[in-house]
Amino acid sequence: MSAETSAATGTGPGTAAGGRLAARGLTLAYESRTVVEDLDLVVPDGRVTVIVGPNACGKSTTLRALGRLLKPVRGAVLLDGEELAKLPTKRIARSIGLLPQTPVAPEAITVADLVARGRQPHQAWWKQWSEEDERAVTEAMARTDVAGLADRSVDELSGGQRQRVWIAMALAQETDLLLLDEPTTYLDIAHQVEVLDLVRRLNRARGRTVVLVLHDLNQAARYADHLIAMKAGRVVAQGAPSEIVTEAMVRDVFGLPSVVVPDPVTGSPLVVPGAPWEES
Amino acid sequence: MSAPVKDAPVASAAPAVKGPGARPAGYGLLRFGPASFLVHRRSVLAAAVLLLLLAAVSVAYLCVGEKTFSPGEVLTVLTGGDSPAAFVVEELREPRLVTALAVGAAFGIAGALIQTVARNPLASPDIIGVSQGAGAVTVAAMTFGLASYTVLPYLSVAGGVLAAALVHAFAWRGGLHATRFVLIGIGIAIALRSLITLFMTKGDYLVAQQAQIWMTGSLNGRGWEESAPVRWTLLLMLPAVLWAARAQRTVSLDDATATALGVRLGRVRLGLVAVGVVLASVATGVAGPVDFVALLAPQIARRVTRTAQIPLLCSALLGALVVVAADLIGRRLFSPVELPVGVLTAAVGAPYLIWLIVRSRTGGKA
Numbered sequence: 070m071s072a073e074t075s076a077a078t079g080t081g082p083g084t085a086a087g088g089r090l091a092a093r094g095l096t097l098a099y100e101s102r103t104v105v106e107d108l109d110l111v112v113p114d115g116r117v118t119v120i121v122g123p124n125a126c127g128k129s130t131t132l133r134a135l136g137r138l139l140k141p142v143r144g145a146v147l148l149d150g151e152e153l154a155k156l157p158t159k160r161i162a163r164s165i166g167l168l169p170q171t172p173v174a175p176e177a178i179t180v181a182d183l184v185a186r187g188r189q190p191h192q193a194w195w196k197q198w199s200e201e202d203e204r205a206v207t208e209a210m211a212r213t214d215v216a217g218l219a220d221r222s223v224d225e226l227s228g229g230q231r232q233r234v235w236i237a238m239a240l241a242q243e244t245d246l247l248l249l250d251e252p253t254t255y256l257d258i259a260h261q262v263e264v265l266d267l268v269r270r271l272n273r274a275r276g277r278t279v280v281l282v283l284h285d286l287n288q289a290a291r292y293a294d295h296l297i298a299m300k301a302g303r304v305v306a307q308g309a310p311s312e313i314v315t316e317a318m319v320r321d322v323f324g325l326p327s328v329v330v331p332d333p334v335t336g337s338p339l340v341v342p343g344a345p346w347e348e349s
Numbered sequence: 350m351s352a353p354v355k356d357a358p359v360a361s362a363a364p365a366v367k368g369p370g371a372r373p374a375g376y377g378l379l380r381f382g383p384a385s386f387l388v389h390r391r392s393v394l395a396a397a398v399l400l401l402l403l404a405a406v407s408v409a410y411l412c413v414g415e416k417t418f419s420p421g422e423v424l425t426v427l428t429g430g431d432s433p434a435a436f437v438v439e440e441l442r443e444p445r446l447v448t449a450l451a452v453g454a455a456f457g458i459a460g461a462l463i464q465t466v467a468r469n470p471l472a473s474p475d476i477i478g479v480s481q482g483a484g485a486v487t488v489a490a491m492t493f494g495l496a497s498y499t500v501l502p503y504l505s506v507a508g509g510v511l512a513a514a515l516v517h518a519f520a521w522r523g524g525l526h527a528t529r530f531v532l533i534g535i536g537i538a539i540a541l542r543s544l545i546t547l548f549m550t551k552g553d554y555l556v557a558q559q560a561q562i563w564m565t566g567s568l569n570g571r572g573w574e575e576s577a578p579v580r581w582t583l584l585l586m587l588p589a590v591l592w593a594a595r596a597q598r599t600v601s602l603d604d605a606t607a608t609a610l611g612v613r614l615g616r617v618r619l620g621l622v623a624v625g626v627v628l629a630s631v632a633t634g635v636a637g638p639v640d641f642v643a644l645l646a647p648q649i650a651r652r653v654t655r656t657a658q659i660p661l662l663c664s665a666l667l668g669a670l671v672v673v674a675a676d677l678i679g680r681r682l683f684s685p686v687e688l689p690v691g692v693l694t695a696a697v698g699a700p701y702l703i704w705l706i707v708r709s710r711t712g713g714k715a
Contacts, residue, residue, distance in 0.1 A: 100523070133605070136608075136609055137608070138605050138608055138609070157611075158608065158611045158612070158613055159611035160611075161611065162609065162610055162611025163611070165609075166609065167605070167606075167609035168606075168609075169603065169605035169606055169609070171603075172602070172603055172605070172606045173602070173603040173606075174602070174657075175601040175602065175657040175658055176657070177655060177656075177657055178657035179373060179374050179375070179657075181373045181374050182373035182374065182375075182376075182657055183657075185373045186598060186599060186602065186610065187610065189598070189599055189610040189611060189612065190610055190611040194592065194595050195383075195384040195385075195386075196383065196384060196385055197385050197386050197387045197595070198378055198385045198386075198387050199385065219374060220374040238606075239609075242610065
């Protein structure tokens with residue numbers, strides 16, 4: 070475990086050059102409200118990229134656009150140099166998996182049934198189940214440690230178990246790229262760590278490219294190879310956490326005075342709010 | 350069902366990757382060469398039981414009436430034997446039975462599809478304005494003396510599709526929000542209902558009474574000719590329904606997840622709703638808006654089969670069962686006075702609706 074994490078936070082790649090997934094001049098809006106403007110980024114292959122930023126900075130919106138859930142107003146998301154909006158959605162689904170912030174399972178669905186639905190992009194109406202599907206689902210459930218829950222109803226699982234089931238579904242899709250939108254929301258700290266460790270293992274074991282949106286800057290710094298800090302719809306800083314997480318960046322992005330110290334366990338930057346609590 | 354339903358995971362899969370429950374629990378696998386189909390076992394069992402029930406109720410339907418025959422006599426007639434019961438069974442009861450079966454199945458499937466898309470059990474065609482749209486056009490035609498029973502179904506489809514388009518237009522906001530869709534549907538349904546009342550007051554007394562009975566949902570006097578549109582529509586829609594059964598698997602997930610799985614959600618939903626609206630409208634045109642069948646059948650079917658999405662085949666069978674049973678009781682309960690079938694389905698449906706709502710308040714998801 071410690072070898073894994075130190076590898077992550079040691080000499081991570083700087084601003085990466087090679088990436089199958091990239092955004093160019095991306096402008097995103099909900100109706101007439103522009104949320105992200107003229108954004109450029111490259112998702113480095115085989116790395117864990119984490120997008121952080123204050124509330125409403127456009128980080129989730131950006132992730133949704135990377136997963137073609139949101140059509141850009143201007144600019145484009147590129148997958149292998151091709152515009153996402155012009156690719157058949159099923160083809161995209163064989164390359165990019167995405168787990169939304171609050172996925173909703175149909176009532177009374179079993180774990181194995183839900184995970185099996187991740188195979189959708191590899192199936193056809195007349196080809197509903199193959200040995201390949203069987204293998205992918207079994208592997209996904211083993212990797213996320215939910216095989217023992219296979220016949221249970223998703224409704225009756227704990228938050229942490231449920232999140233692992235959803236990740237298993239996204240894994241069963243067997244995509245090189247995996248986008249996760251705040252996968253730790255609503256989880257207690259132990260389950261947060263469990264999920265993030267799982268994500269790291271997936272990345273290390275398979276060289277899968279992972280993009281996460283996280284709320285917690287310290288978790289982001291601890292788990293990211295490549296960190297992207299956003300503010301008001303723009304990228305303010307990106308690079309290895311050890312290079313970009315500084316007191317100046319935290320003040321600039323979050324408006325918070327802080328002290329940045331090394332994480333006593335991993336050595337990654339740890340942000341501690343700078344001013345002591347005061348009675349007003 | 351000629352191919353064997355395999356129980357164990359695919360035998361040839363390497364044991365190393367064979368794990369517990371890799372195939373969704375409760376599903377069997379049918380293979381035909383390169384083609385493979387997942388079959389929900391409990392649904393197959395439920396369908397078999399429902400078919401038996403349906404056969405029994407259908408025979409009872411043919412037996413019971415002003416003149417009652419024994420099942421033996423009815424079976425003789427059905428198998429082409431000579432019997433004094435032949436005229437009553439074949440000419441009077443059988444056409445009406447077939448109409449009831451077809452109308453019930455159509456409502457069952459329509460309800461299942463529209464409820465799936467809206468992710469809300471309230472979103473059945475008789476609640477969100479489809480039946481009322483079909484009704485408004487039909488009653489208008491009746492009032493102005495333009496309609497015969499053979500033309501009504503086509504007018505109904507026009508009305509139903511129009512109402513659905515209207516609901517869609519108002520509910521659409523860069524996407525389809527389920528609650529918004531249902532609420533606007535209910536609004537449109539109320540508006541159309543008052544339009545129907547307006548037409549009825551404009552027409553003469555006899556037509557208004559006829560329209561009133563039709564609006565309750567009645568199978569009285571429906572024969573082969575009258576039921577042809579709904580039978581043909583069911584047959585023509587069969588491929589679409591088979592497609593829909595598969596599409597439901599992903600549409601029943603949330604929008605983002607379904608899209609991420611490569612589903613063209615907008616198109617798929619439109620397709621599912623279109624099939625549902627056409628089926629509901631045609632059935633409404635033939636028998637009037639038989640209340641609550643489209644709402645009830647899919648919800649009961651889902652509870653019976655315990656599937657994660659609403660099962661189409663069982664919804665169709667349950668729809669047929671409810672309509673046939675309701676009509677059988679309606680014909681006999683206050684004999685010789687006949688109750689329109691819609692009165693009975695409403696009498697069962699209304700309490701069920703209340704139960705659904707109460708249950709959803711107390712924490713269970715509806």
